[in-house]
Amino acid sequence: MSLGKNGKLIRLSKSCLSVLEKRYVLNVLKKEYLGMGLEVAQFESQLNSFFKRKALCVANGTAALQLALQSINIKKGDEVLVQSLTYLSSFQAISATGAIPVACDVKIDSGTIDLEDARRKISKRTKAIMPVHYAGGVGNLSEIYKFAKKFKIRVVEDAAHAFGSRYKNKLIGTQGDIVCFSFDGIKNITSGEGGCIVTNDKKVINSIQDARLLGVHGDTNLRYKNKRNYKPEVTHQGWRYHMSNIMAAIGIAQLERFETLANKRRKLAKFYDKKLNGVRNIKLFDQDYKNIVPHIYPIRIINLKERNKLIKTLRKKNIEIGFHYYPNHKLKYFRKKNILLTNTNKLFPELLTLPMHPDILMKEADYIVKTLLKTIRSFC
Numbered sequence: 001m002s003l004g005k006n007g008k009l010i011r012l013s014k015s016c017l018s019v020l021e022k023r024y025v026l027n028v029l030k031k032e033y034l035g036m037g038l039e040v041a042q043f044e045s046q047l048n049s050f051f052k053r054k055a056l057c058v059a060n061g062t063a064a065l066q067l068a069l070q071s072i073n074i075k076k077g078d079e080v081l082v083q084s085l086t087y088l089s090s091f092q093a094i095s096a097t098g099a100i101p102v103a104c105d106v107k108i109d110s111g112t113i114d115l116e117d118a119r120r121k122i123s124k125r126t127k128a129i130m131p132v133h134y135a136g137g138v139g140n141l142s143e144i145y146k147f148a149k150k151f152k153i154r155v156v157e158d159a160a161h162a163f164g165s166r167y168k169n170k171l172i173g174t175q176g177d178i179v180c181f182s183f184d185g186i187k188n189i190t191s192g193e194g195g196c197i198v199t200n201d202k203k204v205i206n207s208i209q210d211a212r213l214l215g216v217h218g219d220t221n222l223r224y225k226n227k228r229n230y231k232p233e234v235t236h237q238g239w240r241y242h243m244s245n246i247m248a249a250i251g252i253a254q255l256e257r258f259e260t261l262a263n264k265r266r267k268l269a270k271f272y273d274k275k276l277n278g279v280r281n282i283k284l285f286d287q288d289y290k291n292i293v294p295h296i297y298p299i300r301i302i303n304l305k306e307r308n309k310l311i312k313t314l315r316k317k318n319i320e321i322g323f324h325y326y327p328n329h330k331l332k333y334f335r336k337k338n339i340l341l342t343n344t345n346k347l348f349p350e351l352l353t354l355p356m357h358p359d360i361l362m363k364e365a366d367y368i369v370k371t372l373l374k375t376i377r378s379f380c
Ligand SMILES: Cc1ncc(COP(=O)(O)O)c(C=O)c1O
Pocket: 060, 061, 062, 063, 086, 087, 089, 090, 132, 158, 160, 161, 181, 182, 183, 184, 193, 194, 195
């Protein structure tokens, strides 16, 4: 295998599929029942066992967040605290309910929400906080729950990055108020697109079961048996946000392979950490890879000049680099006057994300590190 200029591109992220996913999808195709049915019921039941509580599958992680917020009656005029440094989905899911996403700062060492800043932004209209488990790490989750209890607000965890991560020895999703995952193509497990909501709250479960199927009462249980309701009753706004059997088939295979996939991610992150720790101009995020499964591997380059040019230079050497994320408070749709997010503004120009997926070979990881170290010298 050749690396470098004439080699193949080392992708930033990608779907990593085996014969198992292909076999399960083919089975669904053969049965010619592609919508929500038996496979979705099976995937959900396996997720229930994984989390030891109820998991509901939906079309994507953004839908999971939106339905979670809707299920706790977040609506127009309400406010939800969320870090600006996150994918657009967190903000759009909040604004889809009519509520206002209130942009908060992050902690500089973890990229997770800064509760001191969130505290300053609490108002009478604050109804929930949405902590984002940046890169798979969860920060100080106990403090977030204490904060929510103190201010009597709900917690909707955006755990899109954190499938399989643990906090205080417990899997993310096995505890907490409402926890939302994404299974999009590049996540820790994928179902093509897809996502799920995990909770113990019966009201939330009932609301989402209907809301994902256009609000039709009781349709979920019929769909599980490959049936549907032809005399629907609807009392709430619903969406067409259910998962399909094809998606579930991919998800089932990925869940079976999860330990292998997770270990490869961890091994790669530990390798990067070992090689980059202490290097001048590079700062690493504080992540404990014994407990977390990294979805992305962001680093900080101090005094980085011309990030785009650096990215282009590395692309020419067949390494795809990204940065996560463009802060949402800078976007026109979400911009507000006088928002000062010191850490976010400091972090954003320093961020680079290195390739992270289970198909990266250690030889490629070594090439990435060596090339990065050589290249950044001209950019700091
Ligand atoms: C932080 C975060 N939240 C939410 C989502 C939404 O997930 P999806 O793309 O499945 O809608 C993503 C997906 O990339 C994400 O990174």
